[in-house]
Amino acid sequence: MWTLGVFLLAIATCCHGLYSSSDDVVELTGSNFHDTVVNSDELWLVEFYAPWCGHCQRLVPEWKKAASNLKGIVNVGALDADQHKSVGGSYGIRGFPTIKIFGFDKTSPKDYNGGRDGESITDAAMKALREMVQERKSGGKKKSSGGSGDSRGSGGGGGSDDVVTLTDSNFRELVLNSQETWLVEFYAPWCGHCKNLAPKWASAATEIKDKTGGSIKLGALDATVHQQTAQQYGIRGYPSIKIFRQGHKNEDPIDYDGPRDTSGIVDRAMEYYDENIEPPTVDELVDQSVFDEKCTGHMCIISFLPDLMDSGKDGRNAYLELLAKLGDNFKKQKWGWGWAPALVQDKLEKALGVGGFGYPAMVAINTRKGVYALHRGAFSVEGLNPFLNLLTYGRSSGNTYPIRDGKLPEVEKQEPWDGEEAPPIEEEDIDLSDFKWDDEL
Structure with missing residues (x-):
């Protein structure tokens, strides 16, 4: 009582x-x-x-x-x-x-x-x-959180330098005002699940940074300290992971519902990375610098398109649109894409064995390995997709050849196509008035 x-x-x-x-x-x-x-x-x-x-x-x-x-x-x-x-x-x-x-x-x-x-x-x-x-x-490692309010030692990043410490004061600037996609873990220092996630979150942050060049970031926010941000996003349990997508920062973030291991986190992050990769440009090979940009250090896809007299402006534009679409479909491979009109780069064509199969033609070139693969099927999405799909796995349909002497001919400098039709052929007037048709040949 x-x-x-x-x-x-x-x-x-x-x-x-x-x-x-x-x-x-x-x-x-x-x-x-x-x-x-x-x-x-x-x-x-x-x-x-x-x-x-x-x-x-x-x-x-x-x-x-x-x-x-x-x-x-x-x-x-x-x-x-x-x-x-x-x-x-x-x-x-x-x-x-x-x-x-x-x-x-x-x-x-x-x-x-x-x-x-x-x-x-x-x-x-x-x-x-x-x-x-x-x-x-005894030299024990202290895990207190430091002046910024970060207690990652027991959850939320495992102390990795690649996990960005987020707070109420820096969240808007780093996450909402950035041009990158963010995966943010909201954690509590005492939470057992957060502690189990910490080393996986840290290793995923490092792997994702290496694979994306830092365009996908992983952050961690102690929701027990920085309550304003946690409440703003309705955090009720720990750890909670939310995805703030590039170009969608004014929308509600996406709840992460994937595996809570390193590979699962990396795979999900790479999905968002792939969707934001800029599609490659398909540029005309007007000089050696364009070829070097497209083909040095990585695979490149070079197409040789019919002469403008054969396809016309509309036909050539249709081929270029097809190549742009394929470049977008395979953009995560980071191949270089280029093209040249038929017979303009004749030395390069001969070195790649193009001439005997007509136009349009497509060649995949790996200058680092000193090999090229020639496509011999239909020049359409349905015909080219199998060829390009095999290349993503480092294989080809069997039409792979070594580059002779390990080096290709220089690209000859040309004026770029102006986007117009081919100029008409000027016919020469021939005076046949003095020609005697009854003379013996």
């Missing part, structure tokens, strides 16, 4: 905290908890309480006594978890009072289960202090 004193204390504190600024107990709140406790290099004992809780009210004098005993040695704080629910929730607080010891590794505080009197609390604090000193002496 409550005593009269406790009852009166309950009345006095039903709408106020249990501690005041005159106490040696540090009053903690949602706004100062991270900077004061988690970012501290000192030992902290923190009581999570509710003002209406009778057990919390009975602990007050003993907690104050412990704070006075430990003043200048160990920090003793108290947080109204009923008012600052987000902080209490981040540490899984289920009952009151709950006491936690924030020692060397601030991301993994220990539960205090000892006596609820000043003496026992003081003894437990001194034991925890000795343990903290031993961890420092």
Whole structure:
């Protein structure tokens, strides 16, 4: 049963905290908890309480006594978890009072289960202090989150430099105002699933950075600290992963529902990378520099199109549209695409064995390996797709040949096609008036 004193204390504190600024107990709140406790290099004992809780009210004098005993040695704080629910929730607080010891590794505080009197609390604090000193002496790796509010050591990136630390203050600038696609993990430091994900998220970030040149980024945001951003996106559980797509930042982000392993994360990221790759341009081979740009260091697809007199302007444009469509379909291969009019680059044609099969013709060239493959089927989407599909696997239909002497002839400089029809053939007038038809030949 409550005593009269406790009852009166309950009345006095039903709408106020249990501690005041005159106490040696540090009053903690949602706004100062991270900077004061988690970012501290000192030992902290923190009581999570509710003002209406009778057990919390009975602990007050003993907690104050412990704070006075430990003043200048160990920090003793108290947080109204009923008012600052987000902080209490981040540490899984289920009952009151709950006491936690924030020692060397601030991301993994220990539960205090000892006596609820000043003496026992003081003894437990001194034991925890000795343990903290031993961890420092033994060179243990500290996992506290640093000034930016990042606690990735226990979740959200695993400490990888390739996982970008996100906060309420930098989220808009880095994610929403950027031109890149972002995969963002919202995590809690105490969350076991977040801790399991951390090394996979970190390795995925490195692999994705290498594969995309940094155009797909992975970030991590501690949702227990940066609550404004977490609430904006309705984060209810941890870890939650959301995808902020390039060109769609004004829309709601996509929930990631794929595998929570490195390969699954990488595969999903690459899907968004592929959709944003710019399709290659299909350029006319007007000089050697164009050929070098298209073919040096990677596969290139070169087509030789019929003479303008044979196809006309519309026919040539139709071929170029077909090549542009194929380039877009196979853009993730990062091939170079080029073309030349028939017989204009005759030395190059002969070196590639093009002339004997008519026009249009397509050749895949790998200058690095010194080989080329010649397409001998129909020049249409249906006819070219099988040829190009095989090339994606590093194979061809059998029409693969070595480049003679490992080097192709230089591309001869030409004036680019002006997009117009071929000029008409000028017919020469021949005077046949003096020709005698009855003369013997």
